[in-house]
Amino acid sequence: MGWTSEIYQSRIADPATRSRHPAGSPCAAEIECYLSACDGVDFNGTALVLGMTPELRNMALRNFKRVISVDSSRVAINMFSDWVSEELRGNETVVHGSWADPKVFQGRECSVVFGDGISANLTDYSSALATLEVIASALAPGGRFVMRNVLVCSGIVVERFQFGRLLEEFRAGEIDEAEFGFSSRMLGFHDRAYDIEREILDCSLVYEHLDRMAAEGLLTEVEAAALSRYRFMGTNYFPREESWIKLLAAAGFGAPETHPPRGKLWNEYYPIQSFSPIRD
Numbered sequence: 001m002g003w004t005s006e007i008y009q010s011r012i013a014d015p016a017t018r019s020r021h022p023a024g025s026p027c028a029a030e031i032e033c034y035l036s037a038c039d040g041v042d043f044n045g046t047a048l049v050l051g052m053t054p055e056l057r058n059m060a061l062r063n064f065k066r067v068i069s070v071d072s073s074r075v076a077i078n079m080f081s082d083w084v085s086e087e088l089r090g091n092e093t094v095v096h097g098s099w100a101d102p103k104v105f106q107g108r109e110c111s112v113v114f115g116d117g118i119s120a121n122l123t124d125y126s127s128a129l130a131t132l133e134v135i136a137s138a139l140a141p142g143g144r145f146v147m148r149n150v151l152v153c154s155g156i157v158v159e160r161f162q163f164g165r166l167l168e169e170f171r172a173g174e175i176d177e178a179e180f181g182f183s184s185r186m187l188g189f190h191d192r193a194y195d196i197e198r199e200i201l202d203c204s205l206v207y208e209h210l211d212r213m214a215a216e217g218l219l220t221e222v223e224a225a226a227l228s229r230y231r232f233m234g235t236n237y238f239p240r241e242e243s244w245i246k247l248l249a250a251a252g253f254g255a256p257e258t259h260p261p262r263g264k265l266w267n268e269y270y271p272i273q274s275f276s277p278i279r280d
Contacts, residue, residue, distance in 0.1 A: 023182035037274040045111030052076040054083035061088040105138035119149040120236035132251040152240045163188035179265035181226040201236040
């Protein structure tokens with residue numbers, strides 16, 4: 001099961017203010033990191049946004065002359081198309097299409113490509129490689145990708161994120177709801193839900209286990225609510241950092257540069273990175 005209307009709705013913290021839950025959506029500090037990673041690109045050009053992430057689209061519309069947002073989900077387009085500043089909507093073109101479809105990007109030349117959680121929405125290494133190669137065709141000379149992707153970063157201690165420990169820390173007030181909820185999904189059940197060979201996280205295994213815990217009364221209402229905000233019943237491509245670097249090189253990109261912020265638990269495995277094609 002993929003991105004349903006219910007899944008998108010669960011990401012919304014307050015419909016009245018059009019705010020979404022952190023970790024799953026970039027916060028203000030993370031948006032600043034996206035923007036600072038654009039140093040040297042042409043702000044008079046076009047920004048390409050992969051997906052309908054309102055926070056990224058608003059930032060792009062405030063700073064670039066034109067914005068193209070591409071998403072394969074009609075649900076996401078219908079739900080979030082008007083979540084941008086009304087006075088800037090005329091500068092955005094929303095395209096319904098696949099990121100892997102060359103026709104979507106044909107004839108477009110963009111200064112920067114933004115994306116939040118892109119690799120997790122791809123099937124595997126081969127899918128990610130093909131998609132990056134297609135999207136790169138839309139980059140103008142000197143252009144850059146700026147993305148936040150889940151990675152099993154080198155040096156990370158996966159055992160530190162075991163669900164039992166996260167639950168203890170949340171109950172002790174040592175981590176917040178977003179750190180608890182999102183980290184539980186991504187790394188809390190690494191031993192049973194992550195395929196090390198394929199680098200795939202099966203989120204359905206995570207939530208089937210959490211649902212059993214809730215049914216048995218092992219989770220409070222507050223804990224269950226924090227976990228449900230990040231519910232997803234499909235799979236995520238969740239590569240090791242060394243695999244990601246090899247993938248970028250295979251797609252013709254240079255080594256990625258990682259941009260802070262720091263301070264939240266998910267920053268350890270959900271970094272914002274920028275990278276550019278190596279031109280002949």
